[in-house]
Amino acid sequence: MRLFGLIGFPLSHSFSKKYFTEKFEREGLNDCKYENFPIASIDELKKVLSIPGLEGLNVTIPYKEKVIPFLYQSSAVVKKIKACNCIKIKNGKLYGYNTDIAGFERSLKKNWNPFIHSHALILGTGGSAKAVKYVFDKFDIKYKKVSRKPSADSYSYEQLTKSIISKYKLIVNTTPLGMFPNIVEAPPIPYEFLTSEHFLFDLIYNPAKTLFLKKGEEHGALIQNGFDMLELQAEENWNIWNTDEEPTDL
Numbered sequence: 001m002r003l004f005g006l007i008g009f010p011l012s013h014s015f016s017k018k019y020f021t022e023k024f025e026r027e028g029l030n031d032c033k034y035e036n037f038p039i040a041s042i043d044e045l046k047k048v049l050s051i052p053g054l055e056g057l058n059v060t061i062p063y064k065e066k067v068i069p070f071l072y073q074s075s076a077v078v079k080k081i082k083a084c085n086c087i088k089i090k091n092g093k094l095y096g097y098n099t100d101i102a103g104f105e106r107s108l109k110k111n112w113n114p115f116i117h118s119h120a121l122i123l124g125t126g127g128s129a130k131a132v133k134y135v136f137d138k139f140d141i142k143y144k145k146v147s148r149k150p151s152a153d154s155y156s157y158e159q160l161t162k163s164i165i166s167k168y169k170l171i172v173n174t175t176p177l178g179m180f181p182n183i184v185e186a187p188p189i190p191y192e193f194l195t196s197e198h199f200l201f202d203l204i205y206n207p208a209k210t211l212f213l214k215k216g217e218e219h220g221a222l223i224q225n226g227f228d229m230l231e232l233q234a235e236e237n238w239n240i241w242n243t244d245e246e247p248t249d250l
Helices: 014-028 040-047 074-081 100-108 129-136 162-167 211-218 227-241
Strands: 002-008 033-037 054-057 085-088 093-097 119-123 141-149 154-156 170-173 199-202 222-224
Touching: 002 014, 002 040, 002 162, 014 033, 014 227, 040 054, 054 227, 074 093, 074 129, 085 227, 100 129, 100 227, 129 141, 129 211, 199 211
Parallel strands: 002 033, 002 054, 119 141, 119 170, 141 154, 170 199, 199 222
Antiparallel strands: 054 085, 085 093
């Protein structure tokens, strides 16, 4: 039996197990199975790796950065942004990739208007935020990070003013705020300054419409959740797990 899985904590929000289980059934891949491995510490990864038949892992919050030291080899992208969300296991060695980038890029382009959305705010500073920054650099989108504390290259939520929101018309939430089951939470941005020219993208897919997106929609903003991104990313993962190549730039 070929085994694949997801590591993270918690995993109540997991998209991957349902997606791959249905994919395996639909495509008649009876020798494949996908499981969730909720680990409370990255040190528990060794226990997961001892499971027979394990060929690949997805990595989610909070381990996209913490998993790096366990990798035998990384793709050029992983080396650059220091975040990994896909692992191929071959001969007991871990090869790291980042498919968040491919998923986010392809999904973003479906609604992104380069003339209006040339400046962006990235809410959060974790592993997913690094993938978003990589895509913004590629598209020459000028961006600022937003977190709880300000720094030389980021705003705090309290610093966000009407003029800042007016300038940065693309806002991407990479935090878990609003994710099931905590659906009454939302990043504390000044939603009252949003307009119909704003584009709010939430990497969360469950619920389909987070409070962040609902508040944006109330002010006429274009909204998009992370479901499409996750589907695109999942297929990238599957392609990686089924090739014999060592990591390359994705």
